[in-house]
Amino acid sequence: MMKDAAQTLPMKDRFDLPEGMIYLDGNSLGPLPRAVPDHLARVVADEWGGHLIKGWNVDGWMAQPMRVGDKVARLIGAPDGSVTMGDTLSIKVYQALSAALQMRSDRKVILSDSGNFPTDLYMAQGLIAHQDARHELRVVAPEDVVEAITDDVAVVMLTQVDYRTGRMHDMADITRRAHDAGAIMLWDLAHSAGAVPVDLAGCGCEMAVGCTYKYLNGGPGAPAFIYVRPDLVGRIDPALSGWLGHDAPFAFEPDYRPAPDIARMRVGTPPVLQMSALEAALDVWDGIDMQDVRDRSIALSELFIAEVEARCPDLTLASPRDVARRGSQVSFAFAQGYAAMQALIAHDVIGDFRAPDIMRFGFTPLYIDEGDVVRAVDILADVMNDRLWDRPEYQRKSAVT
Numbered sequence: 480m481m482k483d484a485a486q487t488l489p490m491k492d493r494f495d496l497p498e499g500m501i502y503l504d505g506n507s508l509g510p511l512p513r514a515v516p517d518h519l520a521r522v523v524a525d526e527w528g529g530h531l532i533k534g535w536n537v538d539g540w541m542a543q544p545m546r547v548g549d550k551v552a553r554l555i556g557a558p559d560g561s562v563t564m565g566d567t568l569s570i571k572v573y574q575a576l577s578a579a580l581q582m583r584s585d586r587k588v589i590l591s592d593s594g595n596f597p598t599d600l601y602m603a604q605g606l607i608a609h610q611d612a613r614h615e616l617r618v619v620a621p622e623d624v625v626e627a628i629t630d631d632v633a634v635v636m637l638t639q640v641d642y643r644t645g646r647m648h649d650m651a652d653i654t655r656r657a658h659d660a661g662a663i664m665l666w667d668l669a670h671s672a673g674a675v676p677v678d679l680a681g682c683g684c685e686m687a688v689g690c691t692y693k694y695l696n697g698g699p700g701a702p703a704f705i706y707v708r709p710d711l712v713g714r715i716d717p718a719l720s721g722w723l724g725h726d727a728p729f730a731f732e733p734d735y736r737p738a739p740d741i742a743r744m745r746v747g748t749p750p751v752l753q754m755s756a757l758e759a760a761l762d763v764w765d766g767i768d769m770q771d772v773r774d775r776s777i778a779l780s781e782l783f784i785a786e787v788e789a790r791c792p793d794l795t796l797a798s799p800r801d802v803a804r805r806g807s808q809v810s811f812a813f814a815q816g817y818a819a820m821q822a823l824i825a826h827d828v829i830g831d832f833r834a835p836d837i838m839r840f841g842f843t844p845l846y847i848d849e850g851d852v853v854r855a856v857d858i859l860a861d862v863m864n865d866r867l868w869d870r871p872e873y874q875r876k877s878a879v880t
């Protein structure tokens with residue numbers, strides 16, 4: 480990154496955050512970048528409203544998944560033309576896994592860990608239920624992954640940063656071990672993209688997937704991304720062989736023939752409005768060095784841990800203490816964590832809760848600074864030390880925690 484183009488963090492003025500709110504949940508749903516509403520309004524009024532069906536050509540809607548894919552690629556160390564966008568992360572997991580099983584058809588094991596997000600495991604279960612009966616999803620504890628990479632494993636499927644605890648796998652090391660055992664490596668970057676520096680090209684993994692509504696601030700339901708190592712993409716025979724992954728969608732041929740490149744991982748019509756919000760949201764990253772983001776994230780997380788441990792003795796750190804093994808979130812365990820989080824949210828400090836007892840706080844240096852961290856802990860200390868969580872209004876469960 481050129482020095483003179485470098486942005487200094489935080490850049491709060493690029494986001495529309497409610498006055499008075501301290502938002503420590505950008506790991507779950509990023510806030511609204513200020514550029515998005517006008518851009519989206521223009522796409523709706525001028526492109527959809529004004530151009531109607533011509534928009535697919537004149538406004539570049541059809542090329543958008545690849546154009547936006549290149550913007551995401553730059554944040555995860557992937558070359559241009561190796562990432563495409565669409566669907567949800569669950570779908571992208573399915574596509575990547577099915578491709579991996581096809582590439583290692585002599586092997587029958589999908590290896591994952593118990594820290595993975597449930598949908599990744601569910602998609603694997605659904606996929607193998609439709610394969611021959613000999614396939615197996617093998618789930619081990621995160622610390623046992625390395626030993627479990629045996630030579631019957633077809634694909635190692637891991638989420639780099641654990642959604643509950645923030646524990647972070649060593650991508651380079653595990654990828655090397657997977658390759659030594661002859662397995663395909665599939666990384667889920669849901670809690671990595673926009674949070675920690677990722678070097679997909681350097682680590683050499685075959686595939687990666689992720690979502691864009693967390694640290695990439697694309698908005699609720701923003702499309703997912705999928706990366707396939709460029710030398711391998713031509714070998715994938717897509718399980719979801721939709722028309723927009725076809726080599727010539729508008730030839731309307733009766734038989735499927737995949738596009739030569741990553742476009743074969745597209746499925747159907749792209750969500751143009753949602754992708755336009757994401758496209759504008761990604762401009763925030765121009766001139767930002769992911770190592771700066773990482774350094775700031777570590778400083779904020781370390782400050783938070785020190786302050787909480789000094790002032791809230793009932794909370795127990797549930798994240799790794801070693802910064803090298805932690806992503807951009809910090810979790811504390813507390814038996815009444817749900818109610819404590821509700822009390823905190825009522826006082827405008829937004830984190831979230833993951834069963835059974837995890838209070839989760841995301842650190843997003845684009846719009847969070849040290850002052851926010853200290854103020855958040857002031858309020859958390861009040862919630863804990865005045866037992867505000869004990870009030871009945873904070874005990875009621877909502878559908879989304």
Ligand SMILES: *Cc1c(COP(=O)(O)O)cnc(C)c1O
Binds near residue numbers: 568
């Ligand atoms: C957030 C997250 C998902 C969500 O999947 P969607 O299909 O986008 O709902 C999946 N996997 C991981 C690891 C996640 O963190």
